[in-house]
Amino acid sequence: MTKESIIEIKINEENCTGCIICKLWCSYIYHNIFNPSKANLEIEERYGLTPKIVFLETCHHCGQCVQHCLYGALELKEIIEQ
Ligand code: SF4
Numbered sequence: 001m002t003k004e005s006i007i008e009i010k011i012n013e014e015n016c017t018g019c020i021i022c023k024l025w026c027s028y029i030y031h032n033i034f035n036p037s038k039a040n041l042e043i044e045e046r047y048g049l050t051p052k053i054v055f056l057e058t059c060h061h062c063g064q065c066v067q068h069c070l071y072g073a074l075e076l077k078e079i080i081e082q
């Protein structure tokens with residue numbers, strides 16, 4: 001039986017600034033355009049609180065948004081399943 005690698009993304013919402021760099025990169029990677037409405041995750045503004053980060057069902061769990069988050073709000077974890 002071969003091992004299957006699954007990437008899990010840990011969310012640290014307290015670090016999120018709402019900059020939407022993650023959304024811009026996701027839309028660029030999958031649609032070749034910097035358009036946050038095309039991203040596979042949502043950054044929901046909450047008045048007076050840090051934004052809420054929501055990955056959509058369309059997310060491919062590629063981890064590219066994690067690589068471009070400058071504030072540590074997204075963290076890559078790799079889980080190996082057998
Ligand atoms: S998760 Fe990171 S890149 Fe995305 S809005 Fe928050 S701080 Fe910005």
Ligand code: SF4
Pocket residue numbers: 025026029039040041055058059060061062063064065066
């Ligand atoms: S993990 Fe990949 S597909 Fe999912 S939101 Fe991030 S960049 Fe987009």
